[in-house]
Amino acid sequence: MRKNKLTPNLNVFIIIIVAIVAAAIGYTLDDSLGVQLELLGALFWLSVFGATFVFVLLYFAQFITPLGGSEGWWQGWYLMVRAYFTSPSASVRLPGKSAKKDRKQKRKRKKKQSAKEELPPSFVTLNAGLLRPYQVIAVTKGKQYVGSKGPGFVMLGIKEQARKLINLRKQSRSQTIEVTTRDGIQIEATVTVEFQVERPPTTPDDRLLYPYEPEAVFFIAYADTIDENGIPQSWTSQIIAKAAGLALTELAKYSLDDILQPAKGVPGKVIEAVQRDLEAAFGQHHIQFLTIKTIPNIQDKVWEQQKKRWKSEWEHKIEIRQNAGRAEADRQLKQARARAQIEIIDTIARSIEAMRQENDADLAQIITLRMIEALEEAVSEGSIQAMVPQQIMASLVADTSRQMKTWGTEIPPPQISDRYRQKGKRP
Known part of the structure; x- marks a missing residue:
């Protein structure tokens, strides 16, 4: 001045x-x-x-x-x-010492008030002024709430005061939270909320660029609080604090794998839960929520920890599968060996019985000849060759030859019972 x-x-x-x-x-x-x-x-x-x-x-x-x-x-x-x-x-x-002192105090408060909406100076001297198209003021008379005025030119009545200047544009607030997942891994996440004063579907004045619900102005005018540290909290700060707390609770229900896998859609579920609770808390005050985002910020040490855990899990799975494969190979090998022996013995036994019924031939020669024929048939069969390696087949031939010679000189050949023939099991 x-x-x-x-x-x-x-x-x-x-x-x-x-x-x-x-x-x-x-x-x-x-x-x-x-x-x-x-x-x-x-x-x-x-x-x-x-x-x-x-x-x-x-x-x-x-x-x-x-x-x-x-x-x-x-x-x-x-x-x-x-x-x-x-x-x-x-x-x-x-102007004077008092005015200079006020200017110094104003410069000190400038940083703190940079983000705060301030009324035009004319409202201080004349109780009137021009508001921008996205601004509206909550008017009180004494301790009683009168209503809202604006945008455009606004003149306050006798004993009326502008309690709060409200921005009708879209508001965006973000906050970073630290979350401990269900599997005990600590990560960071950024919660972003975009909201605005609810706009009515129809408005009596089509010239308004930012129509608004008057009831929302009443809520915003008296929504400011003070936290436990004595710091004032505006209505926008309360909304982002509420959203951050809800996101923290929801993310703690899932493991890190669930959060990182897009197929499970954990971020979408978290956003739906946060938006549902925010609308339940502020929807009645005509606050409209446009967009809610929850973005996990995975640090390098968390990635290294997760890689080690993944490596351990996959090594354990690989070891289990390898052991299962070796056990299956041993089982098939034993089954093939038993099948080959049963077929050889069964063929020899039937041949011996048939030769006895026809004539009185030498038993040792018959056993030797039929053994050779049975081995030739077993070796030539494709299924047995596929299941039994060549070394095992040669060992079977040698063992069976020695056993047949013993049968021919010492004891009669064994008889294969019908029970084993039907079930195909080893006697």
């Missing part, structure tokens, strides 16, 4: 001085007959000065407000009269 700029108190003082001077001039003037006008002249000059002052105010009043017509003229007149005759606000001072 410049030194030559008058404050409202000085304006009133100057008007009074000018009126006294005009009255004194009228008092000292004489008429055409040389008679001094005295009191009549003083009253006449005061009337002329007052009428001139009023008409000048009326002329300039039409340029004060952006409103047209009689309403804008009347509001401009009201603001000009208030500017001249209303006592100055505590924030309006003449």
Whole structure:
């Protein structure tokens, strides 16, 4: 504020001085007959000065407000009269030590108030001002809530105050949280919420770029709180804090593998749960939530820990499968060996029995010949060759040959029972 700029108190003082001077001039003037006008002249000059002052105010009043017509003229007149005759606000001072002190304090608070919406200075001096298309104010009268005004030109009534300036544009807030997953791994996640004051489906004024629900203004006007550390929390801070707490609770229900696998859709489930709870808490106050995002931030040490765990799990799975494969190979090998022996013995036994019924041939020769034929048939069969290696087949031939020679000289050959023939098991 410049030194030559008058404050409202000085304006009133100057008007009074000018009126006294005009009255004194009228008092000292004489008429055409040389008679001094005295009191009549003083009253006449005061009337002329007052009428001139009023008409000048009326002329300039039409340029004060952006409103047209009689309403804008009347509001401009009201603001000009208030500017001249209303006592100055505590924030309006003449330049000096106190003003310099205020400027220093203002510079100290500048960083803290940089993100805070502030009313135009005219609301402090004149209780009126021009709001941007996305701004609206909550108005109170004493301790009672009156309603909302704006956007555009706003003039407060007698004893009305602007409690809070509200931004109707889309708001975006983010917060980083630390989460311990279900499998005990600590990760970080960024929660982002985009929201705005709910817009009604229909509005009586189509010229509004940002229509709004008046009930939401009432909630926002009284939503500010103070946390346990004494720091003020605005309504936007409360929403992101609520969303961060809900996301923390939901992410803790899942393991890191579930969170990182897109097929399981864990982020989508977390977002749905957070949005559902936020709408339950703030939807009744006409706060609309547009977008909610939960992005895990996996650090390098967490990746290394997860890689080691994955490696251990896969090594264990590979070892189990290898052991199962070796056990299956041993089982098939034993089964093939038993099958080959059963077929050989069964063939020899049937041949011996048939030869006995035909003639009295030498048993040792018959056993040897039939053994050779049975081995040739077994070796030539494709299924046995595929299941039994060549070394095992050669060993079977040698063992069977020695056993058959023993049968021919010492004991009669064994008989294969019908039970083993039907089931195909080893005797």
